[in-house]
Amino acid sequence: MQKIHIITPLHTATKREYLPRMIEDKVACMRKAKEYEFDYWDGDRRYGYGGYRYDGRWKPVAQSLIDVYSLKNDACILDVGCGKAHLLFELGQLLPNANLIGFDISQHGLANAPEMIRDRLFRQKAQEPYPHADDHFDLVISLNALHNLELPEFKAAITEIERVGKQKYVCVESYRNEQELFNLQCWALTCESFFSEREWVWLYQQFGYTGDYEFIFFE
Ligand SMILES: C[S@@+](CC[C@H](N)C(=O)[O-])C[C@H]1O[C@@H](n2cnc3c(N)ncnc32)[C@H](O)[C@@H]1O
Numbered sequence: 001m002q003k004i005h006i007i008t009p010l011h012t013a014t015k016r017e018y019l020p021r022m023i024e025d026k027v028a029c030m031r032k033a034k035e036y037e038f039d040y041w042d043g044d045r046r047y048g049y050g051g052y053r054y055d056g057r058w059k060p061v062a063q064s065l066i067d068v069y070s071l072k073n074d075a076c077i078l079d080v081g082c083g084k085a086h087l088l089f090e091l092g093q094l095l096p097n098a099n100l101i102g103f104d105i106s107q108h109g110l111a112n113a114p115e116m117i118r119d120r121l122f123r124q125k126a127q128e129p130y131p132h133a134d135d136h137f138d139l140v141i142s143l144n145a146l147h148n149l150e151l152p153e154f155k156a157a158i159t160e161i162e163r164v165g166k167q168k169y170v171c172v173e174s175y176r177n178e179q180e181l182f183n184l185q186c187w188a189l190t191c192e193s194f195f196s197e198r199e200w201v202w203l204y205q206q207f208g209y210t211g212d213y214e215f216i217f218f219e
Contacts, residue, residue, distance in 0.1 A: 001204060004212045006064045007143060007171055010057060011216040018186035018218065021046070026189075033189035036106040040190075041084070048189060052084055054114060062090035065139065069167050073097045075138045080126050080161060081105075081145025085113035092117055101137075104145075127153035132164045140165030144216065147172040150192045151203075158209045168211025174200055176217060183218035 021029075029046045032039050040048035065071065074097045079088050082102030092100050100117065103124040104110055110121045124130075126142070127149060140161045146154055161168050173188065174197050175181040184194065195203070197215055204213060 001210050002212050004068065004169065004214055006068065006169070006214055007061055008214065008216060010061060012219070016187055016218065018183045022186040030189045036190070037108045040106070041108055041112070054086055058087040058090045059093075061087060062094055065091065065141065065169070066094060069139050069169070071095060071098070071139060074099070076136065078102070078130075078132070078137045078140045078164065080140065080142035080157065081148075082113075082121065083109040085110070085117050085121055087141075087143065088120065089114040089117045126157040126160075128156075130160045130164050134163055135166050137165045138167060140168040140211070142170045144171055144173065146170055147193045148190045154193060154203070155207050158204065158207050162209050162211065165211065168209075169213070170211065171214040171216060172200060174215035174217060180217050180219060187218055
């Protein structure tokens with residue numbers, strides 16, 4: 001298990017105004033965002049992404065994953081909480097023979113994934129048993145999805161990720177100091193698990209997770 005640095009540059013490239021979000025009817029926005037449907041992806045920024053369109057930004061992330069995990073052209077890869085599956089799409093462009101699979105709870109996310117990858121996606125909760133054998137995947141990834149689970153569900157999800165992947169990499173939201181905790185609490189609409197880096201690593205160890213991890217912070 002090691003900490004790696006793959007998606008932080010993408011996260012820090014976006015500018016965020018924390019305080020306005022906290023004071024603009026945030027509870028109603030959180031309720032809407034937690035539906036994970038149209039408003040979360042393509043509605044007003046108050047509810048989530050404010051319009052999640054393909055712009056190629058995941059391509060360098062896909063290349064990093066291929067390099068870090070020595071993924072071959074026929075690699076078998078699962079994305080847990082894949083959303084609109086732009087990262088899987090980029091992996092498919094770079095590894096045309098790869099066996100790519102993704103799932104998510106969002107119907108709108110899956111329905112609006114790039115057409116080339118859509119038939120590789122299905123609807124499922126991260127915390128429910130995965131229909132795959134032990135060690136089935138060369139790599140299981142989960143980006144910015146697992147902090148949206150409460151602890152019992154997080155434990156179930158990380159246990160399944162551990163079981164089905166030979167290699168694994170997960171990224172969640174976290175904080176390193178009071179200011180980042182405050183910023184995260186202002187910004188987060190869907191987060192259920194607010195933990196420091198130390199607490200997340202402790203949880204990974206408690207739940208037997210041996211894969212890699214990254215955090216995004218709200219500086
Ligand atoms: C911040 S988005 C990240 C999406 C994608 N991984 C990405 O990086 O673009 C969080 C994702 O987690 C999904 N999600 C939330 N709770 C989930 C659950 N219990 N099971 C599966 N997916 C979930 C949401 O639908 C959404 O697609």
